[in-house]
Amino acid sequence: MSEPTIESGWISPAEFHRAPAVGDWRVTATGPQAVFTATSFAQAASLVGPIAAAAERFGVLPDVDVRPEAVVVRVPYRSWDGIPAAAREFAVAVSAAAADLDLTPDPSRAQSIGIYVAQHSEVDVRPFFLAALGYEPFGDTDAVDPLRSGPQLAFNPITGDAARRGRTHFDVFVPADQAQARVDAALAAGGRLVDDSSAPAWWSLASPDNHGVDIASWTDTSE
Template sequence: MDASTGDERISGADFHRASGVEDWRIVATGPQAVFLATSLEHATSLVAPIVAAAASAGVLPDVDVRPEAVVVSVPDRDFQGIPAGAPAFAAEVSRAAAERGLAADPSRVQAIQLYVAQHSGADVRPFFLAALGYEPLGDGDAVDPLRRGPQLAMNPISGDAAGRGRTHLDVFVPADQRQVRVDAALAAQGRLADDSRAPMWSTLASPDNHGVDIAGWPDARD
């Protein structure tokens, strides 16, 4: 149940069908938009309208204010779906940003998660909770309580190899930016390891074989 909107949730497709949300994309952390600013003062001019829109729509957004941009997200705090008030909030924030000359740049939207390989017989989550100051989420994940750092997912693996991990990064980008990001990584000496799940995600390897999944999911999901 969402603390501010009750238990009413919507899907990503429902969100994208709403009016006024063209600036927004859905990544692993929920709907997100990036509004470019020319200074810190310019960026902070959007804060009061965001607060007002959040109160009106009954959502609890995350707001990251930098001199270059304002990043606004509607986090899915319990992974039960997008709060029903998110489209109304998003549309109002976009309107306020346009009025203040903060241009939206959907290509800057992204979320990063770290998938930690866990060999059989090991329980690595307590270590990462302690080392990073994270909190447990569900049966195997770990999250920054203030949602600053990437979410961690503990992934059991088979074929144990002593002294070797298979941790990899997941990079969630808008669906219309996935191939752009994949092409850029390949041009930077990356290798396409597995494209069988495209356009949901593609698995790439760095020149020294570190793994990165570049995902258009969940923005691409109906």
């Protein structure tokens, strides 16, 4: 049997989704992600071997989170270049293995959480958060957990500077086909719509006591 051809280069989320047989997968802010529900920890763990084999075969470095309820598979962004092209073939192989093991895909559970740390334009707070959280720089403006288990942080100046004031909020990245339902659920739970001018890319919401949350789907569709 001939060796598979490993794709090189980078692709966008839209290009990833145009590949055949990747319907189990969604792209969040941390990269392509699939959730396969399980009936036991042992069943969830049974997918780890096939994931490792596919990772080796296609030259992909995935993150795998095994729980009794499900196994979460991610192809994390390791730079701003995009998604590795070989992630498409990797995703197809993992989905096929999950089906063989009777694991059930549930794309509605795919998500990633980020924290948008707004800062005064004359202050750079990223070094403080890197030190306090044990994070590493990612690009020019972000910070990440070295093991990618904690939320990614983004640092940007706020609009309308006010000294000694921060406007940090949560970014919740969900599949494009789940975003409106998530917004509706948050509003039904007492939230307030602050700005929908960028919808369906993202909606800005506020909690009853005015904590900010953005529900974003653009990571799943961007070209």
